[in-house]
Amino acid sequence: MSNSVFSVISRFVEEYRSSTPNKLKMIDAYLLYILLTGVFQFLYCVLVGTFPFNSFLSGFISCVGSFILAVCLRIQINPQNKRDFLTVSPERAFADFLFAHTVLHLVVVNFVG
Amino acid sequence: MAHLCLFSLLVLSLVLETQALTPTHHLTTTDVARLQAVLSQPFTDLKSAYYSVVGLSKLGIFVADADETCRFINSNLDPSSVESLFYAAEASQALSGCEIPVTNDTRDLLLATVSEDSTASQIHQSVSALSALGLPLASQEVVSALKARISKEDNVLAIILALQTASRLSQQAELGEILEEIEDLAARLDDLGGVYLQFEEGLEATALFVSAAYSLSDHVDMEPPLKEDQVIQLVNSIFSKKSWDSLSEAFSVASAAASLSNNRFHVPVIVSAQGPAAVSHSHPFLQLQVTDVLCQPLSSASVLVESASAVASKSAILSQAPFTLRDGVFELNFMASQPASGYYQFSVAITGDSRFVANHVELKVKVSTRVAINNMDLSVVDKDQSIGPKTTRVEYPTKAKASFMADSHQNFAMTFQLVDETTGVELTPHQTFVRLHNQKTGQEVVFVAEPDSKNLYKFELDTAERKTEFDSISGTYALYLMVGDATLENPILWNVADVVLKFLDEEAPGTIQAKTLYVPKPEIQHLFREPEKKPPTVVSNAFTALVLSPFLLLLILWFKLGANISNFTLSPSTILFHIGHAAMLGLMYVYWTHLNMFQTLKYLAIIGSLTFLAGNRMLAQKAVKRIAAEQSSRLAKYRSLR
Numbered sequence: 001m002s003n004s005v006f007s008v009i010s011r012f013v014e015e016y017r018s019s020t021p022n023k024l025k026m027i028d029a030y031l032l033y034i035l036l037t038g039v040f041q042f043l044y045c046v047l048v049g050t051f052p053f054n055s056f057l058s059g060f061i062s063c064v065g066s067f068i069l070a071v072c073l074r075i076q077i078n079p080q081n082k083r084d085f086l087t088v089s090p091e092r093a094f095a096d097f098l099f100a101h102t103v104l105h106l107v108v109v110n111f112v113g
Numbered sequence: 114m115a116h117l118c119l120f121s122l123l124v125l126s127l128v129l130e131t132q133a134l135t136p137t138h139h140l141t142t143t144d145v146a147r148l149q150a151v152l153s154q155p156f157t158d159l160k161s162a163y164y165s166v167v168g169l170s171k172l173g174i175f176v177a178d179a180d181e182t183c184r185f186i187n188s189n190l191d192p193s194s195v196e197s198l199f200y201a202a203e204a205s206q207a208l209s210g211c212e213i214p215v216t217n218d219t220r221d222l223l224l225a226t227v228s229e230d231s232t233a234s235q236i237h238q239s240v241s242a243l244s245a246l247g248l249p250l251a252s253q254e255v256v257s258a259l260k261a262r263i264s265k266e267d268n269v270l271a272i273i274l275a276l277q278t279a280s281r282l283s284q285q286a287e288l289g290e291i292l293e294e295i296e297d298l299a300a301r302l303d304d305l306g307g308v309y310l311q312f313e314e315g316l317e318a319t320a321l322f323v324s325a326a327y328s329l330s331d332h333v334d335m336e337p338p339l340k341e342d343q344v345i346q347l348v349n350s351i352f353s354k355k356s357w358d359s360l361s362e363a364f365s366v367a368s369a370a371a372s373l374s375n376n377r378f379h380v381p382v383i384v385s386a387q388g389p390a391a392v393s394h395s396h397p398f399l400q401l402q403v404t405d406v407l408c409q410p411l412s413s414a415s416v417l418v419e420s421a422s423a424v425a426s427k428s429a430i431l432s433q434a435p436f437t438l439r440d441g442v443f444e445l446n447f448m449a450s451q452p453a454s455g456y457y458q459f460s461v462a463i464t465g466d467s468r469f470v471a472n473h474v475e476l477k478v479k480v481s482t483r484v485a486i487n488n489m490d491l492s493v494v495d496k497d498q499s500i501g502p503k504t505t506r507v508e509y510p511t512k513a514k515a516s517f518m519a520d521s522h523q524n525f526a527m528t529f530q531l532v533d534e535t536t537g538v539e540l541t542p543h544q545t546f547v548r549l550h551n552q553k554t555g556q557e558v559v560f561v562a563e564p565d566s567k568n569l570y571k572f573e574l575d576t577a578e579r580k581t582e583f584d585s586i587s588g589t590y591a592l593y594l595m596v597g598d599a600t601l602e603n604p605i606l607w608n609v610a611d612v613v614l615k616f617l618d619e620e621a622p623g624t625i626q627a628k629t630l631y632v633p634k635p636e637i638q639h640l641f642r643e644p645e646k647k648p649p650t651v652v653s654n655a656f657t658a659l660v661l662s663p664f665l666l667l668l669i670l671w672f673k674l675g676a677n678i679s680n681f682t683l684s685p686s687t688i689l690f691h692i693g694h695a696a697m698l699g700l701m702y703v704y705w706t707h708l709n710m711f712q713t714l715k716y717l718a719i720i721g722s723l724t725f726l727a728g729n730r731m732l733a734q735k736a737v738k739r740i741a742a743e744q745s746s747r748l749a750k751y752r753s754l755r
Contacts, residue, residue, distance in 0.1 A: 025674050029667055029670035029671055029674060036666065037660055040656070048656070051645050051646075095728060098728070106701070109704050109705045110710060112705060
């Protein structure tokens with residue numbers, strides 16, 4: 001059982017390393033970074049306490065929002081999805097990504113207190 | 114239809130009769146004396162002499178030195194003035210043996226004044242002077258002149274003077290129309306609250322109207338069209354003022370009083386109790402003064418109690434009992450009917466003359482009595498009632514010799530009866546209090562003793578239950594019984610006994626403080642909200658480092674993946690874009706530390722639009738490059754395939 005799981009995972013990793021374009025790998029690294037940041041924030045809240053609660057919420061929402069926006073960017077840039085996004089060029093996706101981040105950070109900084 | 118009318122009229126009259134008014138204001142003997150004093154002031158001119166002399170004569174008083182007054186009148190007389198002649202003639206008629214010389218000119222002057230061209234006042238003065246001086250006058254001419262004047266001068270005073278004038282004329286003259294003016298004037302009176310009836314012109318006009326109306330009615334022997342209630346309301350209005358502004362006002366009140374006390378039709382009756390309307394065994398007679406408006410006793414009257422009933426029980430005590438007249442006062446021995454103490458409602462009727470008005474009076478009479486305390490029994494009862502109670506009887510007004518001890522296991526009890534001293538009937542006065550007074554501390558506690566169904570008063574003191582009233586202070590308390598009521602002549606304050614109360618010592622306060630209600634209260638300290646507990650700085654710093662650490666990981670990964678800035682073109686749009694983007698991130702930081710949302714949005718709008726334009730340019734260039742690269746790669750692929 002565990003053998004098949006292990007083989008699936010190694011196959012997946014191999015596939016990933018070979019066929020994923022570099023740009024996407026960079027975005028994946030960024031996604032990992034965002035994820036870890038969110039996890040560590042949540043860990044602090046669980047261990048130490050929710051004071052101040054608004055700061056925790058804003059930080060956590062920032063991580064979640066950034067993750068989602070990065071995922072959207074990854075989907076739109078991926079050449080394999082080109083047929084789904086005929087009107088959206090990679091540059092346009094990036095510009096949308098930047099604009100959405102501006103709005104997100106405005107709200108996050110307002111709430112962090 | 115006619116029967117129904119009659120029946121309703123009868124019912125209405127009955128209703129009206131039962132609600133007949135009685136005068137609320139009347140002149141007392143002091144007021145009458147004051148009126149006389151005002152009118153007796155030394156006179157300065159003919160007019161004031163007229164008011165004084167004639168006013169006093171209406172009150173039945175004659176001036177002291179008539180000759181002196183007569184000389185004064187004659188010396189001040191101006192024979193060419195109608196007014197002067199009027200005053201002189203009237204005044205001299207009131208004085209006995211005073212003659213005014215009359216010349217033909219005087220007579221002609223007076224007769225000439227009687228015409229339609231003179232005012233009503235002038236006609237009144239000339240006619241009065243003519244009749245006072247005994248000169249003949251033509252009544253019919255006067256009547257026609259008066260009628261003309263009334264229609265021209267429609268004011269109240271003119272019509273009153275016309276009425277007065279008409280009363281001097283011959284009875285054969287046609288005074289019918291002038292007589293009707295009384296009714297018209299009565300309609301002009303203002304009803305104030307159902308109590309007063311007066312002209313808006315004032316007291317003087319009202320009083321003059323009354324005297325004029327009655328003098329004319331007497332002259333023609335026809336009852337004036339004034340209802341009984343109206344007469345009483347007029348009495349209230351005229352006699353409510355007890356000090357008069359001017360001599361003419363006093364004169365008008367005196368004439369009104371004279372006409373109301375002595376006319377052929379309506380004589381208002383004033384009934385007042387002599388002193389307080391209260392009887393007791395020491396004062397068994399109820400005394401009433403029955404007078405006319407001038408405080409003169411009505412000797413022809415007979416006073417009768419139609420019914421007397423107790424206010425509380427509504428049971429009738431007396432019916433149709435007559436008062437006896439003694440020394441000008443009507444009295445009745447009410448105590449002879451042995452009434453119980455309390456208040457009684459008397460309905461008194463004054464008969465004897467058909468002219469009497471307001472001759473049904475309602476009075477409230479108080480019967481007082483003396484109270485005696487019987488069977489005062491004091492005892493100390495054990496709560497578990499294992500030991501029988503010892504009762505000590507105490508006689509009023511002595512004090513019990515031994516003091517009573519009561520602690521938390523015992524009750525102190527007191528029973529007594531309150532009876533009428535003379536009749537022995539049980540009484541329930543309004544105030545029956547038991548007062549316990551601690552002589553050492555000055556403490557005082559008051560309880561109420563309640564009667565049971567058999568009118569036996571009981572008071573029980575449960576030491577344990579009542580300890581809060583006493584503040585648990587043990588000691589000797591003097592016990593007082595207080596009995597009082599409006600109908601008791603002898604209120605009682607009796608020190609019955611001394612009671613030693615024992616409370617549990619632990620509960621007694623250390624120092625006995627006077628109950629101070631009005632001292633400053635202890636200050637309230639406001640407790641502000643405690644700030645929340647923060648974790649130690651070490652922990653916070655450690656976690657900050659932990660949260661920032663993935664950034665390092667990111668940089669390492671990117672480096673490993675081969676991220677580079679080799680494609681960085683130094684075009685102005687690229688540089689501007691990067692600067693703008695960095696500025697936006699900086700703005701976020703500044704927003705967190707210094708700014709508010711509005712300022713941030715303002716700066717963001719500026720920086721953002723710049724960044725947007727630069728970025729748009731930059732990305733467009735990149736897009737162009739990318740498309741060109743794609744096309745060339747496709748072209749190469751196509752070429753290689755061929």
